[in-house]
Amino acid sequence: MTDALDDIAGILERTGEYRVLRRLKPFAASGEPADEPTYLGLILDTETTGLDPATDEVIELGIIAFSYGASGRIYRVGQRFNQLQEPSRPIPETVTRLTGITDADVAGQRIDDAAVEALAGRARVIIAHNARFDRRMCEVRWPVFATRNWACSCHQIPWREEGHEAARLGGLLADHGYFHNGHRAIDDCEALLALLAWPLRRSGRLGLAALLEAARRPxxxxxxxxxxxxxxxxxxxxxxxxxxxxxxxxxxxxxxxxxxxxxxxxxxxxxxxxxxxxxxxxxxxxxxxxxxxxxx
Structure with missing residues (x-):
C-alpha cells in the first residue's frame, strides 16, 4: 500500500500543480566510519506549563544524543530520551490545546533527573530550536545545563538567507516536503535532527556545520x-x-x-x-x- 501511495504522490508532484508533504521518519545516520574526531551532541526540546522559568515547569523533556564531527556530519544517532513530568499544579488549558498533553497523561510521572544529568554532563554541545527558552527552563531544574555549551538552531542559522520565509520548525520541514507531530518534545527533536543533517537550500552547507560555526564565534x-x-x-x-x-x-x-x-x-x-x-x-x-x- 505504501508503494502505491508513493506512486500517487509522485504523479501529483510531477504535474506541478500539487505539493505533497510526507511524514518525517526518525533520522538514521549513514553508518560510515568517521574520518575526523567526533563529539557528543544533544538535541533538546521541552514542553512546559508556560513561558516563565521562575514560575513555570517542564512537563515533557525530549533529548536525542548523536555523534558529530567538526565538519557538521552526523555519524551516529544514540539514545532517544523522552519523559513526562507531573507539575505542581494543573496544566493550563492553552498548553493542553497546543501540545495535547493532559493532566491524566502526566499523573504520577517524573523525569529521571540522574539520567538527564548523565546525558548532559557528557555533551560537547546542546542544541535547541529556541535555546533562549529551553536553556533557561532546564537550568532551573538541572544545574548541569548551566555548564554546557549551547547553540540555537532558530537564531544561529541564516534560514532566510537560505531561502526560507521563517525559522518555524514546521515551516522549515514543509519547505523540504515533510511534516511532523509538532509541539511534542521528541518529535520536535527528530525534526531538528533531520534539518541539521540536510544541506541548506542555497549554500549547500550542512545545517549543523553552519550552526557550529556560529556557536563557536564569541x-x-x-x-x-x-x-x-x-x-x-x-x-x-x-x-x-x-x-x-x-x-x-x-x-x-x-x-x-x-x-x-x-x-x-x-x-x-x-x-x-x-x-x-x-x-x-x-x-x-x-x-x-x-x-x-x-x-x-
Whole structure:
C-alpha cells in the first residue's frame, strides 16, 4: 500500500500543480566510519506549563544524543530520551490545546533527573530550536545545563538567507516536503535532527556545520551609554534594544563587527567623540542563559 501511495504522490508532484508533504521518519545516520574526531551532541526540546522559568515547569523533556564531527556530519544517532513530568499544579488549558498533553497523561510521572544529568554532563554541545527558552527552563531544574555549551538552531542559522520565509520548525520541514507531530518534545527533536543533517537550500552547507560555526564565534554586547534620547530611533533602526534595568541601549555583535559599530556610534550618535563604552563578551557556555540576560 505504501508503494502505491508513493506512486500517487509522485504523479501529483510531477504535474506541478500539487505539493505533497510526507511524514518525517526518525533520522538514521549513514553508518560510515568517521574520518575526523567526533563529539557528543544533544538535541533538546521541552514542553512546559508556560513561558516563565521562575514560575513555570517542564512537563515533557525530549533529548536525542548523536555523534558529530567538526565538519557538521552526523555519524551516529544514540539514545532517544523522552519523559513526562507531573507539575505542581494543573496544566493550563492553552498548553493542553497546543501540545495535547493532559493532566491524566502526566499523573504520577517524573523525569529521571540522574539520567538527564548523565546525558548532559557528557555533551560537547546542546542544541535547541529556541535555546533562549529551553536553556533557561532546564537550568532551573538541572544545574548541569548551566555548564554546557549551547547553540540555537532558530537564531544561529541564516534560514532566510537560505531561502526560507521563517525559522518555524514546521515551516522549515514543509519547505523540504515533510511534516511532523509538532509541539511534542521528541518529535520536535527528530525534526531538528533531520534539518541539521540536510544541506541548506542555497549554500549547500550542512545545517549543523553552519550552526557550529556560529556557536563557536564569541559575541559582544556593546552598550551605547548616555546616548542622546533624541537619537533613539536611529539606534532602533540599527537593531539596538533597550534594557530597562540598565536604562541603556545595547546591541549584540560578532567580534569582527565591533570596530564598524564603534565608528557608527562615534559618527552618528556621539558627534565624533566616542566615550569608553562598556561591553560584555559571551561564548556558547553562557549565551542564551539567564546569566546573559540584559534584564538580570
Amino acid at each position: 559575541t559582544v554586547r556593546l552598550w551605547a551609554s548616555d546616548a542622546p534620547f533624541a537619537l533613539k530611533d536611529r539606534l532602533k533602526d540599527r537593531n539596538y534594544r533597550w534594557s530597562s534595568r540598565r536604562r541603556c541601549w545595547y546591541i549584540d555583535l560578532d567580534e569582527e563587527q565591533i570596530e564598524i559599530e564603534r565608528s557608527f556610534l562615534s559618527r552618528e550618535i556621539y558627534g565624533g567623540i566616542l566615550p569608553g563604552l562598556p561591553a560584555d563578551r559571551f561564548t556558547a557556555r553562557d549565551r542564551f542563559s539567564a546569566r546573559s540576560d540584559p534584564e538580570t
